[in-house]
Amino acid sequence: MDVAIDISEFSYLPAQADALGVPLPQVERLTLPLADGRTLSALRFGTDAPRVTLLHGAGLNAHTWDTTALALQQPLLAIDLAGHGDSAWRDDVDYTPRTLAGDVAAALDAWATQPQIVVGQSLGGLTGAALAASRPDLVSELIIVDITPGIDVTAGPAALREFYAGPTDFASRDELVDKAMSLGFGGTRPETERGVFLNTRVRADGRVEWKHHFAHLAAQALAAHDPGSAAAPSVLHETGWDDLAGVRAPVTLVRAARGFVSETDADELQRRVPAARLVVLDATHNVQETAPVPLAALIDSTSPARGI
Template sequence: MDHEELPSAGEWTKRRMTDGSGNGSSPEHGFVVVDGLRLHYLDFGGEGKPLVLLHGVTSHAWVWRYLAPHLTHRRLVALDSRGHGDSQWSEGHQYETEDLASDVVEFIDVIGLGGVDIVGGSWGGLVGLQVATRVPNLVDSLTMIDIPPSFPGPASEVHTDPGSDPNHARSVAYLRDTAEYMDEAIGEALAAFGVRPGKNGRLYTKHDDYFHEQRPHRAVDYWEELESLRMPVLFVRADNSTHLSAPVAERMLQVAHNAQLVTISETGHRIPTDNPVALGRVLRDFLGP
C-alpha cells in the first residue's frame, strides 16, 4: 500500500507541537473535568462540523493523527478515554463501556460541540454506539470501525504488551508485530506518544494497568442498541480483521436500519493507522461536505 503522502516519524515528531497550519497539522491540547476525572483531548481545528473521534482499548487520541490530513473539511476532536493517554485513571476501575459513553456525552456538552458525527475505532465504536443510543438527537451519524456489537469470549484476559520497559524500540517492535500493515514511521510515532517516563528511567504504557487483564468491551451485547438506531451508520471492516468476521458484519448491516458496510483491503484491525488514506476516503464519501 502507498504511504508516500505520510511524513516520516522524525518529521511528524518535529511538527506535532509546532505546526499550527490547520486540520491535519499539530492539534491543540485541551482538558476537561468529567465525572470527577481530568480528561485530555486533541483538537485538530477546522471550521467544519464537529467530528468526535474515539479510540480503542489501550490506545490513545494520537492514533487519529494520520487520518486528520484526509478530513480537513471537518473539525476533528479526539478524546483520550478515562484510563488512557493523558487522561486520568479511575481509582475504582470504572471502565465499563457505559462509563466511557457518559464521559463522551458530558464532554460534548462541556466544550460546546452541539450536534456531532462520531467515529469510533474498535472499543471506541461501541462507546459511540452507546452515546448514539442514549442521546440520538446529539449524534447525526455513527461510524463503527472493525468492531462487532458482542463478543463470545470473556472480559477477563491476559494480554502481552510492552508494559514497563526502558527501551523505546521494544514498544515499536510490539506495534509492528501486532499491526502487520502499519507503516513503520507511524508505529515509531505512536510508540513515542503511547509511553510515559517512570521510575529508574523506565517507560510505561499510557493506560491503566487494569487493561492488561481486562477488556470491558468483551462483556457487552449491543445488538438491540444497534437495531434501535435511526441515524446513518457506517460499518468499516478490515479485510484481515481479527475482530469482525464477514458474516457478523453482514448481520450488522441487516440489523441496522440505515447502514452501510465498507471493507478496506490491505488492512488489519488498526485501520486508522494501517490505512488512513483509504479510511479518509471512505469517511469523506459517507459524511459528505
C-alpha cells in the same frame, strides 16, 4: 549553535502532512475536568467548531487518528477514552462502552456546538453506539470501524497478549520498540518508534510505562494467574446490540478485509440494523492506521461541509 529538536507529541505531524500533500492544521491538546474529579483529554484539529469526533480502540489513544485526521482536513476532536492517553484511569476499572460514552457526552457538551459524525474503532465503535443511543442530540451519524457487539477483540492474538501482559515499565522506549518489533508489531522502526512514543510516558523515576490502563490490568491478571479477569475488563459483558437498536442516526459499518469482523458478523449487524450501510476496506483491524486515506474519504463523504 544548538539545534532545537521537537520531541513534543505533535513533532510527527509536519512530516505526516507533507507525505499526504496537505496543509498542517492547528492542533492542540484539550483537558476537561469531570464531575467525579477525573480529567478527560482530547486533540482538537482545526480552529472551527468540530464536526467529527473520533474514538479509538482499546490500548490506543487519540494519536492513532493523526493520519486520518490530516487526510480528512475537517475540524474535529480525537478523544482519549478514560484509561487511555492523557485521560485519567478509572479507580473502578469500568471501561464498558456505556460508561465511556458518559465521558464522551460530557466532552461534546463542552467542546462541540453541533451534532457530530462520530467515528469509533473497536471499543470506540461500541462506545459510539452507546453515545448515539443515550444522547441522540449529540450524534448526526455513526461510523463503526471493524467491530460488532459480541466480538472479543480485547484478548487479541497470543503475541499481543504477551506484549501487554509483560513488564509494565521499561528502562527506555528503545527497549519497548525492540520488544514490539521482535513480536511482529509495527511497520518500519520509525513507525514503531512513533507509536511507542505516543503511547508511553516517562515516570518521575525515569522508567517508561504504558499510558493506557489495560496493560497494567493485564499484567496484574497474569500475576494473579487469572487471565480472564482484568486482562479483558468487562467490555465483553455488554453486547451492545441494545445500544445499536436504539440508534436513530444513520449507521455505517466499516469492515476491515484483514480485521476482526467476519462476513458473518457483518451480516448479523445488517440483519439487526437493516438500514445500516456496509463498507469493506482493504485494511487490518486498526483501519485508521493501515487505510487512513480511504477511511478519511468515507468520513468526508458523509459531511457536506469542507475545509478545516
